Amino acid sequence: xxxxxxxxxxxxxxxxxxxxxxxxxxxxxxxxxxxxxxxxxxxxxxxxxxxxxxxxxxxxxxxxxxxxxxxxxxxxxxxxxxxxxxxxxxxxxxxxxxxxxxxxxxxxxxxxxxxxxxxxxxxxxxxxxxxxxxxxxxxxxxxxxxxxxxxxxxxxxxxxxxxxxxxxxxxxxxxxxxxxxxxxxxxxxxxxxxxxxxxxxxxxxxxxxxxxxxxxxxxxxxxxxxxxxxxxxxxxxxxxxxxxxxxxxxxxxxxxxxxxxxxxxxxxxxxxxxxxxxxxxxxxxxxxxxxxxxxxxxxxxxxxxxxxxxxxxxxxxxxxxxxxxxxxxxxxxxxxxxxxxxxxxxxxxxxxxxxxxxxxxxxxxxxxxxx
Ligand SMILES: Nc1ncnc2c1ncn2[C@@H]1O[C@H](COP(=O)(O)OP(=O)(O)OP(=O)(O)O)[C@@H](O)[C@H]1O
Ligand SMILES: [Mg+2]
Numbered sequence: 508x509x510x511x512x513x514x515x516x517x518x519x520x521x522x523x524x525x526x527x528x529x530x531x532x533x534x535x536x537x538x539x540x541x542x543x544x545x546x547x548x549x550x551x552x553x554x555x556x557x558x559x560x561x562x563x564x565x566x567x568x569x570x571x572x573x574x575x576x577x578x579x580x581x582x583x584x585x586x587x588x589x590x591x592x593x594x595x596x597x598x599x600x601x602x603x604x605x606x607x608x609x610x611x612x613x614x615x616x617x618x619x620x621x622x623x624x625x626x627x628x629x630x631x632x633x634x635x636x637x638x639x640x641x642x643x644x645x646x647x648x649x650x651x652x653x654x655x656x657x658x659x660x661x662x663x664x665x666x667x668x669x670x671x672x673x674x675x676x677x678x679x680x681x682x683x684x685x686x687x688x689x690x691x692x693x694x695x696x697x698x699x700x701x702x703x704x705x706x707x708x709x710x711x712x713x714x715x716x717x718x719x720x721x722x723x724x725x726x727x728x729x730x731x732x733x734x735x736x737x738x739x740x741x742x743x744x745x746x747x748x749x750x751x752x753x754x755x756x757x758x759x760x761x762x763x764x765x766x767x768x769x770x771x772x773x774x775x776x777x778x779x780x781x782x783x784x785x786x787x788x789x790x791x792x793x794x795x796x797x798x799x800x801x802x803x804x805x806x807x808x809x810x811x812x813x814x815x816x817x818x819x820x821x822x823x824x825x826x827x828x829x830x831x832x833x834x835x836x837x838x839x840x841x842x843x844x845x846x847x848x849x850x851x852x853x854x855x856x857x858x859x860x861x862x863x864x865x866x867x868x869x870x871x872x873x874x875x876x877x878x
Contacts, residue, residue, distance in 0.1 A: 513739035514770035518556035525561045526735050531722055535562040538720040539658055539690050543683045547694040549724030550868060551794050552764025555694040556662055558724060563660055570658035571597045575666045583672060587631040595627040611649045615642050643682050650688030657689055664693035668704035676706060680713035699854040726761035739770040747773055747780060755784050760869050765791050795874030814847055815875040818857055821865040
């Protein structure tokens with residue numbers, strides 16, 4: 508494993524290892540200071556977790572980090588297990604600093620803490636279950652005590668939408684309105700799923716109308732990508748020909764996760780550097796295709812599929828409309844087309860360039876061709 512280097516495959520946790528993204532980092536830290544709810548979104552492998560983890564370490568507030576990636580529909584027991592790890596990690600980091608922390612958390616129903624090992628149990632038995640609301644209130648009290656906000660960071664938060672037995676957005680709204688010492692930060696790669704789950708634009712959702720600060724991770728420019736790879740290779744003291752670096756940059760499209768993986772595989776075996784580009788690209792396209800298929804499975808009509816295929820090249824409105832009408836053998840009104848395109852733009856799948864539309868990410872364009 509590469510420790511503390513640009514091509515280390517683990518999400519980065521310290522500012523020193525975070526390439527670029529200074530502006531996003533400052534924005535995230537500031538938003539954690541100011542806003543009850545912040546969301547970091549971006550496509551897969553674009554550096555969301557790294558940005559979040561570095562910001563948590565830099566903001567100076569105690570934080571609980573939760574990674575709720577469930578396999579399928581999670582039960583209370585699955586959730587309790589994830590929370591147990593998060594609370595234990597929280598205690599390990601701050602148990603020595605703040606004496607009140609153990610006292611306060613111990614009093615939350617369903618949580619038991621063993622002293623002096625600080626190992627945590629979260630009960631999942633009926634009747635003894637922990638109430639998340641109670642935990643949030645306890646954390647808010649703790650924050651008041653230590654005179655510092657506490658951050659609750661949930662990575663890939665769209666996963667929480669799989670939980671059906673707990674009104675999570677209502678809890679968020681309650682925290683937003685009443686627990687002034689908490690800051691909630693969420694990340695998500697399934698942007699559409701996340702926003703739908705949060706329901707900011709849905710009057711029937713508890714979070715309706717609340718301000719949420721949204722930060723996006725972005726693709727590196729060509730120059731930044733070149734610089735990132737060159738810095739990474741020079742850190743490792745290996746020499747990769749300029750033309751190979753250029754090719755990787757052209758293919759991998761500024762997505763920092765794929766660039767990191769490329770760098771790492773070249774480090775492992777410099778001889779296979781060129782073939783690695785193709786392999787990584789294949790992997791990236793596969794993930795892209797899975798994401799598109801997941802999105803398509805949420806909509807009943809097949810129109811999105813047709814649209815995505817049309818938008819693998821840059822097209823003007825009239826052209827899109829004509830192609831769609833030909834495909835469906837009927838006329839389509841402007842409003843319908845507008846709504847479909849808007850949805851794809853909202854999901855960051857499609858972008859509008861002057862008067863044309865196209866799938867924004869070249870890797871996703873290749874994936875759409877395979878649908
Ligand atoms: N700013 C950065 N500087 C250096 N390496 C980075 C940076 N951001 C991300 N990476 C690297 O890119 C890879 C993906 O990063 P990370 O896990 O943070 O992205 P992600 O968007 O959370 O991915 P996923 O969608 O799979 O959860 C990791 O190997 C990480 O070390
Ligand atoms: Mg992540």
